[in-house]
C-alpha cells in the first residue's frame with residue numbers, strides 16, 4: 630500500500646501563546662471542526678490537515694501537516710490571518726514567498742459559446758485541470774477588471790496570500806465544474822442582467838489567461854436517497870449530482886424547459902416554478918438527504934422549513950448561490 634507523503638509548514642509564536650490557543654478553540658467551535666487537547670498540545674483537524682499548537686516556553690510551536698500541499702498552504706494562510714487578527718504573529722520557518730495563492734491555477738480560454746438560450750459554456754485548458762474535478766464540485770473564477778492586466782494573488786513573507794485591491798481587485802464568482810477530461814474543464818454560466826461574468830464570457834477570446842482557485846464547496850452528499858432543489862445557478866451542480874449519487878436521486882429545478890437540455894428527458898428531473906412549494910410536497914425520511922440551492926432568501930426559508938419539519942441539520946444542505954445585492958452569498 631502506498632502512503633502519500635505529508636506536506637508541512639512550521640513556525641514559532643514568541644508571545645501570545647495563550648491567545649493563540651483561545652483563537653484556535655473558538656475557530657474549532659465556529660467551524661464545527663474536531664479539536665483534540667492534551668497536556669502537550671492542541672490539535673485542530675481541518676480540510677484534511679492537522680494544525681498543532683505545542684507550548685514551548687515562553688512561546689509555542691505551530692505545525693501544520695496534511696496530504697495535500699495546497700490545503701496545508703491554505704491553512705497556513707488562514708491561521709496566519711486569524712492569529713494576526715488577535716495580535717499574534719507566527720514566524721514561519723519557511724514561506725513560499727511570491728508563489729501563486731494556494732489552489733490558484735492559471736488557465737487559458739479554449740471557447741465560450743452559448744449552449745441553450747440561458748447558458749454560456751466555457752472551456753478552459755491548463756495542466757492543473759484534473760484536480761478541479763476531485764473532491765469538490767466548485768471553484769472561484771478570478772476575473773481582472775475590464776481592460777486591466779491581471780494581478781494574481783501571491784504569498785507574502787508573512788505566509789498570507791495577498792490579494793490585489795483597488796483598481797486591480799478581482800471579481801470572484803463561484804462556478805461548478807460540469808465536465809473535465811485530459812487538460813480541460815468546462816463550466817456553464819447562467820445569463821442574467823448586470824453580470825460582469827456574462828460580459829466577460831461575451832467578449833473573451835480563445836487563448837486569454839484566466840485564474841481559477843479551488844476546488845471547494847463540497848461534493849455530492851452520501852445518502853440512500855438524495856432530493857435536490859435548485860434554480861438556474863444550481864442546475865450545473867444538480868446535473869453533476871445526478872451522475873455522482875450512489876443511491877437514488879430526484880431533482881426539482883426552477884429553469885426554463887429550453888435550459889434543461891438533455892435533463893428535460895430525465896425521468897428523475899421535474900421542472901418547477903416555485904422551489905419552496907416543491908420542497909413542501911416531499912416527505913423526507915431518515916435515509917434521505919435534502920439538497921437545496923438558490924437565491925439567499927429562498928435558501929434561508931428552505932432551511933427554516935426543513936428544521937421546522939424536524940430534519941436534523943446533518944440531513945440537509947441549504948445553500949445561498951446568489952443574492953439580490955451581489956455575488957454568491959456562500
Ligand SMILES: Cc1cc2nc3c(=O)[nH]c(=O)nc-3n(C[C@H](O)[C@H](O)[C@H](O)COP(=O)(O)OP(=O)(O)OC[C@H]3O[C@@H](n4cnc5c(N)ncnc54)[C@H](O)[C@@H]3O)c2cc1C
Nearest residue numbers: 802803804805819821824825826862865951952953956957
Ligand atoms: C457553490 C456555488 C456554485 C455555483 N455554480 C454556478 C454555476 O455553475 N453556474 C452559474 O451560472 N452560477 C453559479 N453560481 C452562482 C454564481 O456564483 C452567482 O450567480 C454570481 O453572482 C455570478 O456572478 P456575476 O458576475 O454573474 O454577478 P455578480 O457580480 O455577483 O452580481 C451582479 C448582479 O447580478 C445579480 N445576480 C447574480 N446572480 C443572479 C441570478 N442567478 N439571477 C439574476 N440576478 C443575479 C446580483 O444580485 C447583482 O445585482 C454558484 C454559486 C455557488 C455559491
